[in-house]
Amino acid sequence: MAGSGNHCSFVLLAEFHIYEGPQLKYQFPQPLGVDESLLATSMLPDGAEAQLDDWTVFFLNQTSFNTISPVLALDTPEVKSVSLPGEENPIDKGDKPELLCVLNLVRTKHDKSLNRGAKVLALAICTRHSFIQIFKPFLLLAIEDYFTDPSQDCLARLFDAVNSMDLSAVPLLTRQEKLVMRSSDRKDIFAEKFSQSNSHVTNGSRGNLHKSSNSGESYSSFEEGLLIRNKDKSQCGEEKKGKRENGVRTRTDTDSSTTVPSVQMSGQSQGSPSDTSFTLGGSAVWVGDESGLELAKDGVGDSNSVASLAGSSTVVSSRKRRSTGASSSSSQAASREHHARQINASQSYYDTHRRHAMVKDTHFYHTTVTYRDHPLPIKMPLATFPEEVGDYSLISLIKVFNSPQLVSGPVHPHLHTSGPLTHPIIILFNGLITGKRIIFLGHKRPAGDVSNFVLSACALASGCGAVLRGFIERAFPYANLENREEWESVQAYIAGVTNPIFESSRAWDLLFDISSGNVTIAKDIHATYPVVTPAFGAPPITRSGTLKAETSVNSEDDMNRKEGNKGDGITTNSDKVFIEDIRAAIEDHFGEGLVRMRFAEYVARFVRLASRYEEEVTGVTKFGHPSSCFTDIPGQSAKLGGGIAFVDEVTCSRELAANAHRIEAWRKTSSYQYCIADYEKFVAASAIKGFDVLHQLFRVRYAKNLADTEILGIMRALADNVRTYEQVVELLSYAMPQGQGLLHLSFGLFHQKEAVRDATVDLFNNLRAYSVGVSFLQGLNHFQRYAYVRQAHAREKKALQQQQDSRTESNFSLPGTYARLHSNSVVNGS
Template sequence: MSGGGNHCSFVLLAEFHLLEGAQLKCQFPQPLGIDEGVLAMSMLPDGAETQLDDWTVFFLNQTPFNTIQPVLALDDADTSVRSSVVGDQPDLLCVLNLVRTKHDKTWERGAKVLALAICTRHPFIQIFKPVLLMALDDYFLNPSQDCLSRLFDAVNSMDLAGAPSLTRAERLLMRTSDRKDLFAEKFYPVAATNNAPTPPAKQHRTSDSIDSYSSFEEDILMRARDNDGASRPSRDRADTASSIRTASTLQSASQHAQSPPSETSFSLGGSAVWVGDESGLDYGGSEAASSYDGQSILSGSSTLAGSSVTSPGRKRRSTGASTSSALPNGSALRSHPVGSMAAATKDTHFYHTTVQYKDHQLPIKMPLFTFPEEVGDYSLITLVKLFSSPALVSGPQHPHLHTNGPATHPIIILFNALVTGKRIIFLGHKRPAGEVSTFVLAACALGSGCGAVLRGFIERAFPYANLNNKDEWESVPAYIAGVTNPIFQQLGAWDVLFDIATGTVTISRDIMATYPPTPPPPGLGSSVVSRERAATLKADNSVGSEDGTLKNDTSKADNSADNLFIDDIRAAIEYHYGENAVRLRFTEYVTRFVRLASRFEEEVTGTTKIGYPSQAFTEGGHGRLPQLGSGVMYNDDATLIRELALNAHRLEAFRHTLSHRYLMSDFAKQQIHNRIKGCDVLHQIFRLKHAKISDMEASVIMRTLVENCRSYEQVVELLAMVVPTGGLTQLAFGLFHPHEVVRETTVELFNQLRETPVGVLFLQTLNQFQRFAYVRLAQAREQRLQAEHHLYPPALQSRTHSNSSAHSEQRLNGPF
């Protein structure tokens, strides 16, 4: 992330003239080379004079008609993400536009309608709203180009040099957690580089543990249980003030590391995994000391009294990790002390900076977890609430859209229309253009899995479209447009129309002629699906009749997976879950769709370029090593047949879209740049979570995770895939496995997670029993290693370690 400059590429000003209509009055710092009438009409939507304020969004560099000339060479970190598969194309420019109608009796007709816009490469355009408001007020008072130059300079002087540049895995992990200190250690090196004063240490309060659930049913039950007990008094710790550790306490804790585990904590390599319900951790002041060079770190306290058993209505708390003790030789082993995670900002999900406009310092909160496909403020909850009933869907049924027959939910219809490349219009008659724009941006986020899975939607989105540029945006295949003029409904150049005024969905009566519902290709019997199964798929995927109604498949379809997903979303909204929780569910849904599309592609063509090949676990033998499975898997073949049959039409249509081509390119790049290679982690988590696996497979899974979790980048990638699918709880079951090899590898994996600050945070989400089991097994392992250290002289330690590794390998591959 560049520190300054290039945040704002252009500033535009438009005004509605009484006789000449919308006019573009100024382009700063240079003309864009785009038709001024098109820009002015985009900035001044229909009915703008009826709104005091309105925010709209549109994009530049989408098509030849709105490509700026000359194209500026902008250094964007996400340029490679936005570039096209078929060739080089300029970066998309997001235009945030503020329209204001100001009344004054001294003016002609008693009012003025002005629009001020900034063009930026950043998708988080909402952070520029405060400065844009002040700049437009400034222009009304002093209408001159100086106001535009001040706005341009103010935005470009915004300092983002201290903002950490997070990887894709780090951003995925950040959006799954509400902890305000996640990746806080990344804020420190930049502050030191800039010679900035060390931020004051802050007290880290305990917060509700952030657990990810496999389904909303479990989450709802947990939330309901917490709500029932919210009114019950919770116990405060009586000895918090007296629990500050002194130097002698640290020494005794170090000596205690070789005794049997206590019920409160266990020291391993300079940190502790707390078992009880701890009080807040204090990283600063006289109660804490931190160091980067191996000194002991005092970061918290814990007591035993009443901590191992909580009251029925009491919420479990996530706790801080202490690094208060060291090994017997006095040297701490942790390379990333937890004390370094003291947050430098109020919330590490955002980078806090300021924009200075004239004499005002405007606070800015830049989100660090945004992907290019999610632009501005959007709300999936609002989208789901508005289009909520299948009874409000009219028009013919199409196999690409109606995967559950006439009972297909409008949100599923919208998703199917997005991933199969249909022309979509959001109509908001007599509604502000900004409201229509928000629905278009929400639809793009929905189709892309909130930017984390698919892409290619923003580049064909027109959040506000009008008659003036109708020919241009209608020439874009599979456009997603927002309009306020009802004439577009009569023109019929669309496939699906969503009316935000009434919540109705209309399918074009000509959709069957535009997109003939051809069945998927035959030959689905490659390596897994037999000829009988292929015949079943072919029989189930019948073609619609001439009058537009469907036979057999979608008219009687029962896509239970989609129904369960919608039920989850409804329940989440009903129980007042936040926007982030709903977005995570859509990300999970799109991920599942992509993995199913990979399996379908493999069945049709014999191979797949968008996912791991589907294969089952093999135990090896006769000199061959065990081979882990991969790809989307089901507990039985009947479920797989049914899923492929119900989704065959939309999966086949998805294979011919631009998003599919982008997905092939992205998957190929991930195979090169991912730190965890040759292992489908999602498949292994599914097997641990749902399947009845053999002891051999459990051992190989845990050993593979250990071998692919040695660096910080590998830890983050593993957590980014594990946490949204159930958290470390699924892996913690290995602590209770009947075979020692599985227990040992689970402890080893958790020890490696604890070597990173982010791993410590998520280990704290384990429940009481899992943490205590980890403490007990980890101490036993450490005692055994220390015994070996004293038993063998240094000259034999390396040989002993090699023999031990060979023995472990023999136990791993041998019979149980």
């Protein structure tokens, strides 16, 4: 991946002329070949003079009106566009030009000496990257620079500064890794990726990017993995440094018998726990007290050092009960000091960015770019997708449009999946996926506000970029009368306007007023989109209930709580349950990240439901696993189920019928075609093959009275097919924290069948071989983690005893210490 250059394709500057209106003054490094008046009006929105600063976004290469045709082609065989994490295109676009994002800053500078008392300028950069928010500091300095020195040199400096940004060390994350990263709150998630990418730059070869090794890329026990958790607390370390004496913490409450060997064991197998790694010293303090794990802060301040500790098979492995004896404290402090010196001496270099990122957040890549002697800190998000443009906010969107009473207009089955009281956000989602013309109106509001609402709507419909796509290419975050012909030429546009004249134009199907929260549905929507009876038939109305399958609530208990009032005659469906869950999360002050994950789950469930519908109607589905149930025929191997799962067939029929209209409408859109193409790519690249992982996780989570044969088949299939790094990450991307992580799989540790318990231990051993798996296992509660450690330790002791017995029978023996070392090396895989 090219690390620098070509981040910025063009720089534009527009100025409002008192007599001639908006004028495009400069285009650097060359003209775009687009109508200059069109660009100028897009850069200088209506009412810009009323705002001191305003940020707007628009796109190029969407239509024939705004497709660029530069005089000098920038994309030559020698100069290709930069491909960065989150920007991989799932399918080839052929001859379709690449979409360019334009980040535009409008500034009004008051000056009484001017005719109108102010000067209005707009400075914009065109980039291929969707995370355009990282370029805001450049524009802020550059526009001030232009006010001081109004010349084209300012544009050249901005162009060169942006393209000088070196991203060669940015970790390359796959789609599954991005899903895991965005679902994790740990600030050290995938920390090893930073050292690997840096090593690739330093050594000129990437090497093994995925599989962990003893040199510091995985942890040989949970205790060592827990060291990472203390890194989050190290931000207050400056206050604690004064309590240290000669580089050693003075503690009196640490473990009396903790010993830290001075020699790291080599050849330790990461695939299975070692005997020493599970030694708890006769105490369960490991699962409830981490006071003895302060070595990460005391002796070593770097994640590489922590990983090196993890590479040892015996570090912090024999923790005993706590003691307040001064002598034991002193001896332990001396041992820690000695080991810290040894670790520091053994490491040849420290990864600067990795240490930096561990303090800040590995969800971002941190770098610095200098613009005219001003260092600009850049924080590039690593888990974004192309459908996520800018720093949007779903919470703001939900708070504004949060009342079904503010919805007016006719009821249409494409939009109202819950009848007249369908929530405005569900109406918006339905309108987006069924290809309706949508306008966000913000009268007397900054153009940046409507732009953000349009970008948020696109992210909402796409599942925050992780599930569907095709919305950004028909989005016009800021639209006006001058470019009306352009955006209205798009069949299903999503536009943001500030001029109220569009409300009376009726050239829309849905109008969302961001000032009042009103939602208006066009009166002629039935004529524009005639209602056709779906192939699946009309929904039954004789029963009422709550869908329990694959919804976004936290557990079945939450489901039962939400379906308490069944006798009120109102049918509660999954959309209502989902919205209630989202509203409760916002009221409880959960963050934007959780809300985004909830919407990603909701859109993913819609796609799985549509796959089942297509299979019911046509007999086959093009973008999902075929629906089937678990079968166990005596004398034959059991076959796992697949497809979206329901608690019963009545619930399945009711859900399919209730969603039939919007599914039929979605199947006629470009998003549906993209989904089919993306699914083919996903199946080809999937690491876990042969069965539907999501179906198995749902069965483990929700199914009641699950047969022993089925749970054994599920756990054994996961244990046998989740071994490599790619397979582990793919499983974790399905078992995200919002879906309780590995909680429900861990219940296999307490199953009455020994085979199920063994399969669960095997699976967790495979996860523990990689640091990302360790981070998820640490999310289990203490009781579950202790159960895993106890069973894994018992299995290893049993295996060790069997090996010793076999050696005795063969009359093979080694004297004393050498025999013990040899047996340990055999167990550890040396």
